[in-house]
Structures are given as C-alpha cells and as structure tokens.
Amino acid sequence: MSSAEAVPARFERPSLVSLAFSIFVIWFILYSLKGAGFSVSAFLEGLPRMGELLDDMFPPDVSRISSIWKALLETFQMALAGTVLGVSLSLPLGVLASRTQSPGKITYTLARLLVSFCRTVPNLVWALFFVATVGLGTFAGTLTIIVDTVGFCGRFFAEGIEEIDRGPEEALKAIGAGPLAVLCCAVFPLALPSFVNSALFSLEKAVRSSVVLGLVGAGGIGVELKVAMDMFRYSEAATIILSIFVLVIVVERLSAAIRKQLL
Amino acid sequence: MSAKVALKQNHIQQHLAVKRADLKVCNLKKSFSGKEILRDVSFKICSEEAVSLIGANGSGKSTLIRCCLRLIEPDGGRLEFFGQDLMLANQRGLRKIRSKVGFVSQKHNLVPRLSVLSNVLHGALAYQRSPRLWFQGFAPSVLREKAMHCLELVGLQDFGSRRADHLSGGQSQRVAIARALMQQPEFIIADEPVASLDPQAGDEVMELFVSLVRKEKITLLFSSHNLDHAIKYSDRILGLRNGEIEIDTASSGQSAFTLRGFYE
Ligand SMILES: Nc1ncnc2c1ncn2[C@@H]1O[C@H](COP(=O)(O)OP(=O)(O)O)[C@@H](O)[C@H]1O
Ligand SMILES: [Mg+2]
Numbered sequence: 001m002s003s004a005e006a007v008p009a010r011f012e013r014p015s016l017v018s019l020a021f022s023i024f025v026i027w028f029i030l031y032s033l034k035g036a037g038f039s040v041s042a043f044l045e046g047l048p049r050m051g052e053l054l055d056d057m058f059p060p061d062v063s064r065i066s067s068i069w070k071a072l073l074e075t076f077q078m079a080l081a082g083t084v085l086g087v088s089l090s091l092p093l094g095v096l097a098s099r100t101q102s103p104g105k106i107t108y109t110l111a112r113l114l115v116s117f118c119r120t121v122p123n124l125v126w127a128l129f130f131v132a133t134v135g136l137g138t139f140a141g142t143l144t145i146i147v148d149t150v151g152f153c154g155r156f157f158a159e160g161i162e163e164i165d166r167g168p169e170e171a172l173k174a175i176g177a178g179p180l181a182v183l184c185c186a187v188f189p190l191a192l193p194s195f196v197n198s199a200l201f202s203l204e205k206a207v208r209s210s211v212v213l214g215l216v217g218a219g220g221i222g223v224e225l226k227v228a229m230d231m232f233r234y235s236e237a238a239t240i241i242l243s244i245f246v247l248v249i250v251v252e253r254l255s256a257a258i259r260k261q262l263l
Numbered sequence: 264m265s266a267k268v269a270l271k272q273n274h275i276q277q278h279l280a281v282k283r284a285d286l287k288v289c290n291l292k293k294s295f296s297g298k299e300i301l302r303d304v305s306f307k308i309c310s311e312e313a314v315s316l317i318g319a320n321g322s323g324k325s326t327l328i329r330c331c332l333r334l335i336e337p338d339g340g341r342l343e344f345f346g347q348d349l350m351l352a353n354q355r356g357l358r359k360i361r362s363k364v365g366f367v368s369q370k371h372n373l374v375p376r377l378s379v380l381s382n383v384l385h386g387a388l389a390y391q392r393s394p395r396l397w398f399q400g401f402a403p404s405v406l407r408e409k410a411m412h413c414l415e416l417v418g419l420q421d422f423g424s425r426r427a428d429h430l431s432g433g434q435s436q437r438v439a440i441a442r443a444l445m446q447q448p449e450f451i452i453a454d455e456p457v458a459s460l461d462p463q464a465g466d467e468v469m470e471l472f473v474s475l476v477r478k479e480k481i482t483l484l485f486s487s488h489n490l491d492h493a494i495k496y497s498d499r500i501l502g503l504r505n506g507e508i509e510i511d512t513a514s515s516g517q518s519a520f521t522l523r524g525f526y527e
Pocket of ligand 1: 320324
C-alpha cells in the first residue's frame with residue numbers, strides 16, 4: 001500500500017503558531033466590528049428614517065437648477081485644471097522616480113518619497129490644509145487635486161516607464177543621443193499608452209473627489225450639497241446628487257471612449 | 264622641405280590613414296555575477312574592414328559588442344575608437360565617440376508608435392541636438408529629404424508615413440539600417456542583424472546591408488551565427504570561445520565546414 005501513502009493529506013495539520021495566529025486574527029476582526037460601532041439594531045432603527053429621507057428627496061427640486069449646473073461646471077473645471085497641472089508635474093517627477101531613468105540613487109529616493117507623501121496623506125487633509133492657507137473656494141480644491149494627481153500619476157508614470165521595452169532607448173543611447181532626446185524619442189512614446197491610461201483614471205478620480213472637497217469648503221458642487229443638507233432641503237439635495245451622478249457617469253464614459261481611441 | 268619629400272610624407276600619411284585601426288580592444292574583461300563571460304578579449308579592426316564575430320550561443324558575442332560601446336560597462340581592459348580612449352572618456356566624450364558609430368541589433372528597436380520617417384530621422388540625433396528632430400513634422404526639410412534618401416537606399420521610400428509597428432520583420436530591420444545610415448557613421452557595429460528574420464529575408468537584408476556599408480566605406484563589425492554570412496560578407500573572422508578570441512583569420516579560403524569544428 002505504498003502508493004496510497006504517497007497521496008498527500010487533504011488538509012495539513014496547522015502548526016501551533018499558525019493556529020494561534022488565526023484565532024487572534026478572527027478575534028481581532030470581531031473586536032473591530034464592535035470598535036467600528038457596528039450595530040444591527042441601530043441599523044434597523046435607522047431604516048424608517050432612511051425611508052423618510054428618501055421620501056423627502058422625491059420629487060427632486062429643480063428650482064435652483066441653473067446655479068447647480070454652474071457649481072457642477074465649476075467642479076468639473078476644478079477637476080480638469082487640477083488634473084492637467086498635476087499630470088504636467090507628474091511627468092518629470094515620474095522620470096525621476098523611475099528606477100530605470102532616474103539620474104541617481106538620491107534623486108530616485110527623494111522623488112519616490114515626495115510622491116509617496118502626496119499619495120499617503122488623504123486628500124481631505126490636503127483640502128483642509130489648503131483651505132486654511134489659501135482660503136475657501138475652488139483654488140484650494142484645485143491645489144488639492146494637483147497634489148492628489150501627483151501622488152497617483154507620479155507613481156504610475158514611474159511604473160509605466162519602468163515597464164517599457166529598453167531596446168529603442170539603447171538604440172538611441174548607442175548613437176550618442178542626449179538624455180533628453182532619449183526620453184522624448186524613445187521612453188515617452190513607448191510609455192504613452194500607460195501615461196494616458198493613468199491620466200484618465202486620475203481625471204475620473206479627481207471628478208469624484210472634487211465633489212467631496214466642497215464639503216470642507218474647497219469649492220464646487222460639494223458646497224451646494226452641504227448647504228442643502230444642513231438646511232434640510234432634501235429635495236434640492238436629491239437634484240444635486242443626481243447631477244453629480246450624471247457628471248461622474250459622463251466623465252467615465254468619455255474617458256473610456258478616449259482610452260479606446262488611443263490605445 | 265622639398266616638394267618631393269612633402270609628397271612622400273603625404274603618401275605615407277595616406278597609407279597610414281588607410282591602415283589606421285578604427286577599433287582597438289585590449290584585454291577586455293566582463294563577468295556577470297561572478298561568471299566570467301569575457302576573460303581576455305583583444306583584437307583590432309582597421310579602417311574600411313568588414314569583420315565578422317562568430318561564436319556559440321551564450322559565448323558572449325552580444326556582451327562583447329555592447330561592451331565596445333560601453334552600453335555594458337566592462338570590468339577591465341582598454342577600448343579605443345579612432346585613436347580615442349573610450350574607457351577614459353567622460354559622458355560628453357563618450358557621446359561624441361558613439362555618434363560616429365552606428366549600432367544595429369538583432370531586434371530592430373524602432374519606436375513602435377512613431378512613423379517610419381521619424382524613426383529614421385532619429386539617426387541624425389547623433390550629430391544634431393535640436394528637439395525638432397524628435398518628430399518628423401518639425402524636422403528641417405534638408406534632414407527630412409536626407410531621411411527619405413536613406414529609406415530609398417533600403418527600398419522603403421513608400422513607407423515613410425507608415426507606423427513603425429505596421430511593418431514586417433525584414434522591413435523593420437531595413438528601417439533600422441536606414442536609421443544607421445542617416446547617422447553617417449564611420450563605423451557600424453551589428454549584433455546578429457538578421458538573426459530574427461527567416462533565411463530568405465535574412466539573406467536579402469544581409470546582402471543589402473553589407474553592400475550599402477561597403478559603398479559608403481564604413482568599417483563594419485557584425486556578429487552572426489550564420490557561418491556562410493560570416494565567410495561571404497566579411498574580410499576577416501573572429502571566433503569567440505571561452506571568453507577569448509580563439510580564431511582571427513582571413514575569411515577567404517575558409518569553408519563553413521572547417522569553421523563548424525570551432526563550435527565543438
Ligand atoms: N545582463 C546580464 N546579466 C547576467 N548574465 C548575462 C547578462 N547578459 C548576458 N549574460 C550572460 O552572458 C552570457 C553571454 O551572453 P550573450 O553575450 O548574450 O551571448 P551571445 O550573444 O553570444 O549569445 C550568457 O550566458 C548570458 O546568460
Ligand atoms: Mg546575442
């Protein structure tokens with residue numbers, strides 16, 4: 001029966017350490033649900049209230065639709081301008097932050113650190129910082145989106161650059177072309193699809209986050225939404241939410257179409 | 264100084280110029296993670312000579328060729344192009360020497376999203392720093408015409424506006440050759456230039472390549488695993504084995520049959 005012995009057991013017997021670790025993880029997840037204030041009863045009690053709120057929202061109130069559209073346009077402009085400026089900054093930063101193109105170890109590390117810092121600090125924190133320094137309004141929002149875009153695109157541009165075929169780059173280096181020419185003639189054209197992809201994702205992200213930024217006073221449609229909610233004008237809030245929904249969908253569709261065209 | 268002596272000196276200089284060593288490689292060494300690929304490589308290539316480099320797969324032909332241009336940094340040894348020391352050159356000096364040496368590799372290494380014309384124009388980056396060369400649309404018309412002429416030499420004058428990734432393997436390699444000609448180099452190094460093509464296209468492209476190089480009086484070093492190509496297209500054959508040049512012989516009178524023993 002030696003052949004039967006060769007079949008591995010269906011389950012491996014866990015070691016004592018991994019067993020203890022698994023128990024700890026499960027306990028911590030349950031403990032976190034408590035820490036998160038998760039309560040089924042509170043949710044059930046809140047259900048009728050949610051129903052009432054939805055009821056208040058419908059039918060949506062379109063009396064202020066023109067100022068809502070204006071705020072919506074402002075939000076989109078904030079997102080677009082912030083993304084374009086952020087992408088322009090990300091391009092050189094992405095080069096410096098890529099293992100393959102960075103001129104030196106120190107520039108590489110510094111660029112990486114800067115990009116990580118932009119990314120890891122949440123954008124609401126950036127928004128609060130800019131509202132406190134440059135004041136309420138869309139400029140604070142635009143600055144936030146620039147930083148957010150640098151955090152996102154800086155990283156993905158660098159990765160896009162690291163992933164390209166090194167052959168064309170070598171071909172130009174071999175004939176003595178300068179570093180800038182090598183970047184513009186070989187590296188960027190090869191990384192372009194990846195750049196466009198990241199930039200479009202970044203724009204979608206910016207549109208979504210620029211909505212939230214208004215909640216802390218950084219301009220755009222979020223301000224309107226906060227005012228409507230604070231003044232219990234739920235039917236107007238419904239119009240605003242639906243408009244945001246339309247904007248986000250339109251931008252996502254557009255960027256999908258551009259992506260398909262270019263890639 | 265009498266006219267006669269001057270004439271004689273002139274004659275000697277001309278003679279020296281013809282015999283000048285374009286590339287000198289002395290005791291070149293290169294290891295990859297402790298494994299010695301090039302142990303002690305020395306050879307010379309004279310002006311207007313065509314030299315082939317043969318050797319088994321993995322014998323280090325590509326490594327040697329890349330080391331010659333310092334695309335891979337050698338561990339030791341000396342390199343001289345046109346009498347200038349490549350190992351001592353700074354970045355600028357290195358670029359200056361490289362600009363006189365064309366490089367054609369096994370993969371065509373064209374930039375896929377750009378047009379064929381843009382790719383050929385990039386050959387001029389060796390001697391023109393202007394950003395106008397980055398994209399054919401902005402390039403000076405003199406250079407555009409010159410690039411078209413180079414395309415004509417390789418028989419692809421009708422493909423200028425085609426995207427580089429919409430070409431066959433043979434066509435791509437011919438564009439790479441046009442790019443090298445655009446550079447107006449004094450020397451071309453080619454690493455198995457036709458190894459990625461089927462035998463017939465390989466023969467055609469090799470024939471075209473070598474005839475253009477000979478016509479322009481460009482010195483040539485090419486590696487090949489095709490012994491017939493090595494014999495037919497070069498004046499001299501270098502054989503690389505165990506990290507050293509074990510064969511250095513005129514190619515006339517050689518047969519593929521006798522050379523095959525070299526691989527055993
Ligand atoms: N960058 C590298 N890192 C480590 N080993 C390498 C590298 N490049 C080449 N080698 C090794 O060096 C040897 C010679 O390679 P190569 O020069 O490409 O040979 P050939 O061109 O003659 O086929 C091979 O064994 C290869 O694995
Ligand atoms: Mg090789």
